[in-house]
Amino acid sequence: MTTTLNPRFTFDSYVVGAANRLAVTAGRTVAENPGSAYNPLFIYSGSGLGKTHLLMAIGHSAKALAPQLNVEYLTLDEYVEAFHAAIAAGQGDAFRRRFQNVDVLLVDDVQFLTNRKEMQAELLRLTEALQQAGHQIVLASDRPPVEIADLDERLISRFSGGLVVDMGIPDYETRVAILRRKADERGAKFQPGVLEVVAKIDFPNVRELMGALNRLVAYQAVNDTPINAETARQVLGVEGKGDEGGGRGEALPATAVVAGPDEFSQFLTDVTVTVGKAVEAWRARVAEAVLRWDGEGYRTGRLEKLLDQETPAAVDEAIAAYVHDVERLKALEAEVATLDPQAAGGKVFRDPDRMDDAEAAAAKVREGAAPPPGPSAAFSFDIYVAGPSNDVAVSAARAVIAAPGKKYNPLVLVGRSGLGKTHLLNAVGLELAKKKKAVVACLSTQAFVDELIAAIDGDRVDWWRARYRRATALLLDDIQLLAGKERTQEELFNLFNQFIDGDRQLVFTAPAHPNTLEGLEERIVSRLEGGLVAEIGDPDRVLRRAALERVLDAQRVTADPALLDYLADRPIDSVRSLTGLVHRVVEAAAAQDSPVNAGLAREVLEGQPVGARRTAGLRTSGIVVSSAGGVRSREKMVWDWPAASDRVIEEMR
Amino acid sequence: MSLVNFTTREITCKIVYYGPGRSGKTTNLHYIYGRVPETRRGRMVSLATQTDRTLFFDFLPIDLGQISGFTTRFQLYTVPGQVYYNATRRLVLQGSDGVVFVGDSQARQLDENIESLQNLQSNLLEHGVDVRGVPLVMQYNKQDLPRELILTPAELDDALNFRGVPSFAADALHGQGVFETLKSISELVLKKLAAGATA
Incomplete structure (x- = not known):
């Protein structure tokens, strides 16, 4: 993907004149001491003045002096293309590694960085990596860094930190x-x-x-x-027109040429001394500070205002305060860079006169970078059915909502699958999220683990931690899935302590008492047991009836008491299977085009003979049992049944 | 008057070469123009009559680059010397930071010199400026002419330099005294900075 160096483009074939002497000298120095002299070296000149030649000459020379060096020349466009190809192939990291191993990287036509934010970020990363590793980077452009439109200020300062040289039209x-x-x-x-x-x-x-x-x-x-x-x-x-045709400026009188520059230089020196005396020392200090910080890309309005005054008090303090603010901006920018690299190049981090804006921007990035996953809106507290069997858990949940972090912390909801733990957890999360400034992290433990793994993979663990640390409540579903995940337990342990210290609410769900769960570290178990462990029991009849009414209502079926009684009396161990029953009955009713009533329910659920059904597995919600009773192996079960209505219609033919 | 602009960090000195007609003001500027490297100077603007006399004024901007963190520029102007261009002279004088009075050393031009000097005073007064408060240096030009035709610098000092400002003998055509004069007026102008930026 990289271009080979053109053998004709060497220093030997490069004609040096006044217009390019500095650039060539810098180029030779860089070729002789890659990475140590001027890094990065940024060369700019108009088109056709020898940038590419010089870049390649540096490459040739470096290679000739140290043949083991890995020298690469490519244009920015080639770099972009290669990058996109690598990303498309999922080889982004390999791409980065490859370029970080180049000893002398020569990038041509850098001006095409205009409006390519992601490439700018990539190049910034690469430049930093190369510099840190002591590898040389040389860039060429048709204009100086500051004139490349829309260039990230960090890149400008990075480029300016090395040597920026231009080449003019040869004399x-x-x-x-x-x-x-x-x-x-x-x-x-x-x-x-x-x-x-x-x-x-x-x-x-x-x-x-x-x-x-x-x-x-x-x-x-x-x-x-x-x-x-x-x-x-x-x-x-x-x-x-003979010899005067060149247009190289008008001829000067002979005396002028002889006495020429010295008189002016002398004058310039004198004026410099006079100005130095005339401009008070403090003004010079301020002006120097302005030059310096302006050069680094910071707004200097505050310092410039000092210069407008006649005799400002405490100039040095003002400069020190300015520098302090700049340092703070740098810190903020660095912090933001870890959270959201895109936002870090923002102008707001370059203006010490708008510290509040910068702080606000940083805070926004901190907050908005990526909020942790929140509770699912489908599980509202209003539709959670309460009854004697889950009374304790529901009232504990209410207490938690009323005073998060104060009463039961952590709250651990324990119960078998399908009893509504996840619903209750999310419902608590939704209620907590309604509070002012609340950031509720509510997710499954599996997702929590996966996120951590992704963060470790992407080297963003700090960012990942920061996301959860600023949450006001953490709700984890199925905590038993932490078993054996040592790193996640470690992270949760730390989070746990921070939440408890800050009176921030923690809620977990588990299939059984934490101290009976296997694979959880003792320190986690003891902390889980230290709060309230609220059990949710098998649904009682009251709860079943209430749940049935709600489910039937959701299916737009008028629930007649006989149907409710029948369904509520079915041997059912969870609300989830109850819901499954209702769905079966309602679908069968729809298929047969008959009203939903107790009789139909009985027919469907107790398996009145309808021919083929005997041999088929019965489908409930999530649990498949064989009516034949003989099939135990899960592999032999048919999981993907067509929808009940389709199936029944086939049987009717 | 914006001699020093701290906001844009610029020092801009406006220096006016004043004096009777044909005393050599434009010659001064031409000589300076020839010495200043191309990159440092702007285009010299001369509005002249067909007989090469200054009709309106000459303007020569010079960029001295960064000095103590200030971008320093000099703007050199000449005024037309002929009596009947007084309105132009007044205009050019406006906002000047310093004045170089270029006198003609020829004995027969003495009256002209005195008249021009008086004209300078009255024009400054029109702008509400006291000549005693304006940085001023004298240049006695054409000292290369035969002795019998000219007055010595001492005689000219006696006749013209009643304020005792710095004075220089000059041969502007060949450059003698030109930069000394410029340097002297620059120092006077810049020293006023120290006294207070609002000159």
Whole structure:
């Protein structure tokens, strides 16, 4: 995916002039000491002035000096493409590792970072990783970092932290030198004065200069007579005005050239001294602070206001306070970066005059980054059916809702499957969430474990912890699933203590008393037992009737007392199976187009002979039993029955 | 008057070259223009008559770069010397931070020098500025002319420099004394900063 270095683009073939000397020197230094001199090195210049050549020359030179170095050159577009491909293939991490192992990374055309936030974040990460590992990164762009539109300020400061050099249009002498070298490379010989004519034309870049040379080479190749200065002008379409044609500024009087720069430099020095004396020392200090922080990308309005005053008091204190605020901004930004890397580049973290906004933004990220999973809205407290069998649990739940964290903490709801523990847990969660500023974490223990694993995998455990730490209540369903999950138990243990210390409510559900659960650490068990363990028993008749009414009502079936009595008396061990019964009866009724009544229910549930049904398994909600009684193996059971109505219609044919 | 703008961290000095017609004000600016590196100077604007006399004014901006954290710029102006362009002179003087009086050293031009100096005073007064409060240096130009035609700097000091401000003998055409004059007026102007930014 990376481009191989063009063998022609070396330092040897690079013509150095005043306009690019600094960049070339920096490039050579970097090639000789990758990672230690200027890192990152950022080179910018207009198009066609030799950025790519210089990048590749750095690569060649580094490789020649230390052949074991891993040198890669690629354009930003190639990098983006490779990144997208890697992400699409699920190889994001491998991609990152691959680039972090490059010793000298040369990235061309960085200006295309404009409006690519995710690539900016990626490049920032890469730059940091490379710098930390002491690997060199060299970037080239057609404009300086600050002029790349929409570039993350962290990237700007990161780039500016190394060396940013520009290359200008080569001067006349350099242009002649370039033309001579290129003519040599092409094996073309020109009469004296011809190349000088070309060099005098003001081309905006070297590429076009090469174009002109190519035209001359081609022209000379097809004509027998060698080209002369006059013909060259004609071929290139420039006015033949002799030697003054270049446009290199007007001629100055001879004396001017001789005495020239010194007089001005002297003057400049004198003025500098005078200004230094005139501008009071405190102003200089403030101005320097402004320059410094402005350079790092921070707003400096507050310091600038100081300069507007005649004699401000406590200048140094003001600067110190400013620096303090900047440090706080840095801390906030770093914190936000761990929660939400996208938000960290925000301008609000660069303005010490808007500390409140920055704090608010950070708080927002902290809060809004990703709230922990909340309770399910389907399980409202209003539709929870209470009866003698779950009286204790429900009243405990009410107490918890009335005074979270104060009375029963933790509350552990214990009972067999299908008795409504999850419903009650979520119902408590919903009620708690109604309170002001409440952040209720309510989820299954399995989801809790999965989240932690994902966080560990994504190196975001801090973020994961932060999410739960700011919750005002934590409700975990099926706590027995913690068995054997040591790390999760460890995390829960810490969370547990923090919640208890902060009087924040904890609610759990378990199939049996915690001290009978296997695989839970003693410290967890003892803490669970330390609150209230409320049992939910098998549904009593009152509760069943109430539940039945509710379920039938939900099915839009008018419940006649006989039906209710019949169903409530069925041997049922949980509300869930009761619901299953109702569904079966209602579906059968719909299929037979007859009203739902006790008779039909009896027919459906007690299995009045309808031929084939004898051999088929009966389907209840979630529990499959075989009417034949012989099939015990779960594998042999038919789990995916068509809906009852479909099935019955088939049988009627 | 915005000599120092602390908000934008800029120092901008407006210096006006004043004096009678043909005393060499524009020559001063031309010489400076030739010395300042291309990157440091703006375009020199000259509005001149067909006979190369300054009709309106010359304007030469010079960028001295960052000094003590301030972007420092000099703006050099000349006024038209001829008597009948007084309105222009007044306009150019407005907001000036310092004045260079370029006198013609020729003996026969002495009256002209005195007249111009008086004109400077009255024009400053029109702006409500006391000439004694304005940074001012004198430059006695054309000292390269034959002895018999010119007055010595001492004689000119006696005749013109009643305030005892710094004075310089100059040959603006060849550059002698030009930068000394500029340096001196710059120092005077900048020193006023120390006395108080609201000059």
